Each structure stands twice: as C-alpha cells, then as structure tokens.
Amino acid sequence: MCATNINLVFSLEALVAGQIYPSTTSPTSRSSSPQSAPSKPSPSVLSWNRYGFTKGGDNITIWTAGQQRVVDTATYFARGYLSQGNYLSNTTENRANLIIQPDSVNYTFANSLTPSAACPLYESGDTSSVATTFRASYQPQIANRLNQYLDGLTLNATDIGVMQDLCGFETSLNGNSQWCDVFEDEEWLDYEYADDLNYYYGSGPGNPFSATVGFPWVKAVSELFALGPNETTPGALGLWNTSVSESVYPLSLTAPDPRRKFRSSYIVAFRGYVALERLACTTTPANTTVFHLANTTPDPVPTELFVRVRFNRAPFVIPGCTSGPGSTCPLADFTQYVQTTRAAAAGDFVQMCGLQNISNATSDATFFTVVDPESLQTVVPLNYVVGTTNT
Structure with missing residues (x-):
C-alpha cells in the first residue's frame, strides 16, 4: 500500500481569462470576455479541489508571459484560488506572487516562457503546411455534400474549415452546439487529424527545434523537483514523439492511424494544461491500531519520491520510466532521463538556434x-480588493 501526497507542482496552463473569473465579479466585467458553460468549475477551483488548499504568501507563485490577457488570466486564477480560504484579512497569507516575464522577445533566449521567439531557426522547422494539403483531401467533398441542401449560397473548402471551428467555439461558450451535427463522424475525424498535423509539424515533435526550446523549462523543473519544496537553486520530455509506438514515427501525412498517441485536442483544448507533479509516496505500516493500543510508536516509514505528468485530468506515462505507483517515474530516474536522454535529443539551445555569436x-x-x-x-x-472583508 502507498499513501501519496503531491508536494510540488509545476503546471503550464492555456486558459481563457473569461473562464476563470471568481463568482464575486460583476456581470458587467464578466461579459467583456467569452464565458465557458456555466456548469463548468473554474480552473482555480479545480486546482483547489485536486491539490487541497495551500496558504498564500510565498507558497504560491505564478509565472506568466507579459501579454496582458495572459497576465489577466493569471491574476484571476490566483484570486479564484485564494478566495477559497477563510483568512482574507490575513495580509501574510491572502496573496500570491505573480512574476511577469517578457513575452515573445528575442533577448531572453532560453530564459523565457516564450523561448521559441528567441530561437531564430525555430520557424525554419515549421512544416505545418502539410495540414493544408491534408485538408484539401476532404474539405471540397464536405462542401459539395452541404451545397446540395442550399439555395442561393455556395460553400467552398475555406468555408468548411471555419464552420468546423465554430462547433468548438460554440461548445466552449455555451456548453453544447447543434451546429456540430451538421458534420458527419468521418468528417470530424479528418478535421481532428488536420489539426494533429498542424501542431505536430508546426510546434510539436515534427518540428526539430521544439525539443530545443522546451527543454530548458523541463530541466529547470527537474532540478527544483530534486531539491523539493521550500528550496531554491541559483517536447522536451519526449512524451509525444512517436505516433503509435517506438517503431512508427512520425505522423503520416495522408493516412490517419487511430492508434496514434499524438492528438492535438488533448493538448490545446480550452483551459488545457500540462502539469508535472512531484509525489511523496509513503508505505502504510500494517496493524497501526495494534501499535497504538500497545502505546508503541511504529518504526519510521520511508518516503519515496516520484514524478507524474498529467495532460488536463489524464495521467500520461514518461517513456521508459513507469516503475512507480500508477506507472509514475521515480524522481531519481526522472532526473537521469532529463539530464541524459532528453538533453541529447534537445541539444544545446544556443548552438541549435544559431546564437553562438x-x-x-x-x-x-x-x-x-x-x-x-x-x-x-x-x-x-x-x-479583499473590493473591501468586503477589510477596512
């Protein structure tokens, strides 16, 4: 048996600011941004429910790129999370640290939340145009099918792409969309695969520089995981590299394989995120009641550390490192994996990006x-801001 607790989490989140306003925001301010379905809990509440409440102050730090909508999202996330507490008047605990990083600039190099902008060669690795070629193989047929039912309007392939996009946006805004029923199941599978190709070859494993720009973040997190909570120190994981198995790589440009691992909808969904969690796992001693009745303290139980990756709510195994509980990766093995296998795959940022001079x-x-x-x-x-609990 193993009792686990998550004692350190790093999460990359892609949130829409309008989706995470706390319930105390006025209707006017909330209407300025798109809203998700009312029944969906905010990401800040989901995080609170998953990890338990963490007091604020120096315990909560959010790093955000400097684009204003992203800063707003991070701010509302923090406020929503902190509002779950009952100590709003405690000025040492009712707050979080927000660290704003320059957004999409070329002078921060790897030391950035948007490092691709500082890698001159990154765009040369973008071959996402293959998605356009694939769309041309199915969009005209959809347009022809729908045009049979139209009078005075003729749809073309470009219209089809926008129309299918509308299904996702409307579903996110309203919780459902009858518009989605316009398209058949096979047409949605083609749409999905076109997006897979776009992200895989644009900013995913199909871009040879994606691991290069992502690795510095992974390396920095692995070093902090090794130190643990409350310590400081003065594609990148290779999770999606294979389309089906180690022997099937990369994604086919023309033939979608339903067994493929890489699906962009898992990664870039509204309110999507990837989290790296540091787990402390303690073996539960047997017959604790007997020890207690005998007024005897059980022998100390060793705590082991593991790393788990989650995409949204789903755990995702780290390739070749699954010996921990629930196929998690032992922390020591994770550190070794990052420092060797992933470092070799990513290469040195300065050299790979042509920044030696x-x-x-x-x-x-x-x-x-x-x-x-x-x-x-x-x-x-x-x-606290609006003065409902402080004077």
Whole structure:
C-alpha cells in the first residue's frame, strides 16, 4: 500500500481569462470576455479541489508571459484560488506572487516562457503546411455534400474549415452546439487529424527545434523537483514523439492511424494544461491500531519520491520510466532521463538556434529562481480588493 501526497507542482496552463473569473465579479466585467458553460468549475477551483488548499504568501507563485490577457488570466486564477480560504484579512497569507516575464522577445533566449521567439531557426522547422494539403483531401467533398441542401449560397473548402471551428467555439461558450451535427463522424475525424498535423509539424515533435526550446523549462523543473519544496537553486520530455509506438514515427501525412498517441485536442483544448507533479509516496505500516493500543510508536516509514505528468485530468506515462505507483517515474530516474536522454535529443539551445555569436545568449532557464524585482507583483483575493472583508 502507498499513501501519496503531491508536494510540488509545476503546471503550464492555456486558459481563457473569461473562464476563470471568481463568482464575486460583476456581470458587467464578466461579459467583456467569452464565458465557458456555466456548469463548468473554474480552473482555480479545480486546482483547489485536486491539490487541497495551500496558504498564500510565498507558497504560491505564478509565472506568466507579459501579454496582458495572459497576465489577466493569471491574476484571476490566483484570486479564484485564494478566495477559497477563510483568512482574507490575513495580509501574510491572502496573496500570491505573480512574476511577469517578457513575452515573445528575442533577448531572453532560453530564459523565457516564450523561448521559441528567441530561437531564430525555430520557424525554419515549421512544416505545418502539410495540414493544408491534408485538408484539401476532404474539405471540397464536405462542401459539395452541404451545397446540395442550399439555395442561393455556395460553400467552398475555406468555408468548411471555419464552420468546423465554430462547433468548438460554440461548445466552449455555451456548453453544447447543434451546429456540430451538421458534420458527419468521418468528417470530424479528418478535421481532428488536420489539426494533429498542424501542431505536430508546426510546434510539436515534427518540428526539430521544439525539443530545443522546451527543454530548458523541463530541466529547470527537474532540478527544483530534486531539491523539493521550500528550496531554491541559483517536447522536451519526449512524451509525444512517436505516433503509435517506438517503431512508427512520425505522423503520416495522408493516412490517419487511430492508434496514434499524438492528438492535438488533448493538448490545446480550452483551459488545457500540462502539469508535472512531484509525489511523496509513503508505505502504510500494517496493524497501526495494534501499535497504538500497545502505546508503541511504529518504526519510521520511508518516503519515496516520484514524478507524474498529467495532460488536463489524464495521467500520461514518461517513456521508459513507469516503475512507480500508477506507472509514475521515480524522481531519481526522472532526473537521469532529463539530464541524459532528453538533453541529447534537445541539444544545446544556443548552438541549435544559431546564437553562438551572441555574447549574452543563454541555454538555461533561471527565471524560477532568479527574479527581477520589477517583474514581481502581489495578487490578493477579489473580496479583499473590493473591501468586503477589510477596512
């Protein structure tokens, strides 16, 4: 038996600001951004429910790129999370740290949340145009089918792409969409695969520089995991590299395989995120009641550390590292995997991106531990901001 607790989490989230306003926001402010279905809990509430409440202050830090809508999203996420507490007047615990990083600039190099913008060769690896070629194999047929039912309007292939996009947006806004029923199941499978090709060859494993720009973040997280909570230190995981198995690589440009691992809808869904979790697993001692009645303290039980990756709510195994509980990866093995296998696959950021002649170019992500004071902001719960609990 193994009792686990998650004592350190790093999460990359893609959230829509309108989806995470706490319930205390006014209807006017909420109407300025698209809303998700009312029945869906906010990501901040989901995080609170999953990890349990963590007091604020220095315990909660959110790093965000500097684009205003992303900063707004991070701010509302923090406020929503902190509003779950009952200590709003406690000025040491009712707040979080928000660290704002420059967005999509070319002078931060690997030390960035948007490192692809600082890698000049990244765009040369983008071959997502293969998705356009694949769309041409099915969109005209859909247009022809629908045109049979139309009078005075003729749809073309370009219209079909936008119409299928509308299904997803309307579903996210309203919770459902009858518009989706316009298309047949096979047409949705083709639509899905076109997006898979777009992301796989644009910013996923099909781009030879995707691991290069993602690895510094993974390496920085692995180092913090090795240290553990409350410590500081002055594609990248290879999870999606294979389309079906180690012997099937990369994604076919023309023939979708239903067994493939890479599906963009798993990664880029609304409110989608990928989380790296550090698990502390303790073996439960047998017959604890007997020890208690005998007034005897059981022998100390060793705690083992493991790493788990989650895409949204689903756990995802790390290739070749599944010996832990629930196919998790032992922390020591994870660290070794990152430092060897993934480091070799990613290459050095400066060299791979052609930055050898730039004197201040760096291949390391240090923003987790080296903070520019000018980038640091304090976020407090909305109730505290509007003065409902403080005077």
